[in-house]
Amino acid sequence: MTDLGALRHLAAEITALEQAGLLRKPSAPPPAGCLVLCSNDYLGYGTDPWPAPVEAPSGAGASRLVSGHHAEHALAEQTIATWLGFEAALLFSSGYAANVGTLSALARPGDVIVSDALNHASIIDGCRLSGAKVVVVPHRDVAAAEAALEQAQGAPRRWLVTESYFSMDGDSPDLVRLRAACDRWDAALIVDEAHAVGSLGPEGRGLAARAGVRPDVLVGALGKALGLQGAFVAGPMVLRTWLWNRARSFVFSTGISPALAAAIRHRVLRVAADDEARARLDRVTSRLRADLTSVVGDALLPSHGPILPCFVGPPEEAIRISLRLRERGILVQAIRPPTVPPGTSRLRVTAHARLTDADLSRVVAAFAESWKP
Incomplete structure (x- = not known):
């Protein structure tokens, strides 16, 4: 085992985080075909190619106060x-x-x-x-x-x-x-x-x-x-x-x-x-909010817009549901302390404008299977 020296206390603290269900680890990239419902890419622009034409230096070279202002x-x-x-x-x-x-x-x-x-x-x-x-x-x-x-x-x-x-x-x-x-x-x-x-x-x-x-x-x-x-x-x-x-x-x-x-x-x-994309986002969000309510009930906290928080409570339960959703091709991360207050772990579902009707049906079916104990 590596001699941690002055960093030896970190191993014990990491173990304590893991036991409390609060340890974060890099996860594997979502598999092909997985629906990502936890990003902030609300209009779907993040999956588009780089805007063109863009002809400019790749780097600024310095602070903008020095020589990096272009x-x-x-x-x-x-x-x-x-x-x-x-x-x-x-x-x-x-x-x-x-x-x-x-x-x-x-x-x-x-x-x-x-x-x-x-x-x-x-x-x-x-x-x-x-x-x-x-x-x-x-x-x-x-x-x-x-x-x-x-x-x-x-x-x-x-x-x-x-x-x-x-x-x-x-x-x-x-x-x-x-x-x-x-x-x-x-x-x-x-x-x-x-x-x-x-x-x-x-x-x-x-x-x-x-x-x-x-x-x-x-x-x-x-x-x-x-x-x-x-x-x-x-x-x-x-x-x-x-x-x-x-x-x-x-x-x-x-x-x-x-x-x-x-x-x-x-x-x-x-x-x-792009008012069209915002209108499409509104439609997607309205359907997703209604469909999730039919599955999780009052656990879907009052909200508006594309962020739909589903209250769970214990961090380990939020992780369990998140993993079950991933097995069904839906990526929704468990949000745990310290991001949210203790006892309020949740699944933060985010809608985006490019979800199709078929996608939404798939999401709700996966929630219906994953939400139950």
């Missing part, structure tokens, strides 16, 4: 900003980098950040790195958020951060009331639209646009409904300039590939015009 980056960012109706946008290497870099650059010690209890780990980490006081409010509790903002009036600055479409629950906050609360208490509203842009809202512009709400800062992902990679932050030009100078996950990272930036521009133009 024309393709600027074009992609302006296309994103125009699509969403903002003055400017800035590309990041991932949604995690966008949230961590933005929150840690904007908020400072002495500030107060009001954060939803179910916000993504990248938001949590960005809040912690900022050094600001973080007030965590119950999930979607507007009254608690209002009270926290009121109590923070002595702070130099106030920030409220929320997802628009929560990735593990498929639900949304009242963005209209949150915007009003921020306006009343002079706070900035930061909205992570990672799981909404592309698939939800007018022209795929997300749930803030659907609600008629303009966040001060909008974070979006490019690896979900747009089927590529990376993320962006949109807002006024002063925001972009500040992040260019102070967002460490941007400043100290090599710029994203110019070829990817060129592909992003093509894909944004496509998704903005």
Whole structure:
């Protein structure tokens, strides 16, 4: 056996994770013909060939502050900003980098950040790195958020951060009331639209646009409904300039590939015009939600949009059902702590626009066989 030296404690801790049903291991790629219902590729773009024509360098070569800024980056960012109706946008290497870099650059010690209890780990980490006081409010509790903002009036600055479409629950906050609360208490509203842009809202512009709400800062992902990679932050030009100078996950990272930036521009133009795919996604989701309800009943948690969480509870039971589904050609991963709170393990089913009627019938039949003890 390998002598682990100072890492010897890890073996015992890994064993403890495995005994608790919480150990993650790389799984084999899904076999040919397997239906994947756990990705975030809501429109199915991720299986398409690379957008063409894309003629650009494969690598940026350096941080964009050094020599890695290319024309393709600027074009992609302006296309994103125009699509969403903002003055400017800035590309990041991932949604995690966008949230961590933005929150840690904007908020400072002495500030107060009001954060939803179910916000993504990248938001949590960005809040912690900022050094600001973080007030965590119950999930979607507007009254608690209002009270926290009121109590923070002595702070130099106030920030409220929320997802628009929560990735593990498929639900949304009242963005209209949150915007009003921020306006009343002079706070900035930061909205992570990672799981909404592309698939939800007018022209795929997300749930803030659907609600008629303009966040001060909008974070979006490019690896979900747009089927590529990376993320962006949109807002006024002063925001972009500040992040260019102070967002460490941007400043100290090599710029994203110019070829990817060129592909992003093509894909944004496509998704903005693809109301047909969004309508098809709505139809698929409606049928899948109704059919799954007939099988799992109240275990299908209340949600909207393409995320359909099926509550299980114990992690080992979620793993059992996931494995049985895989045996039947359906890939739906078990979601366990720490991704979700203890005792709330679930199967996170995601619809996508290219599921056929035959696919949906196959999914429901597999659930009917796998859900029972």
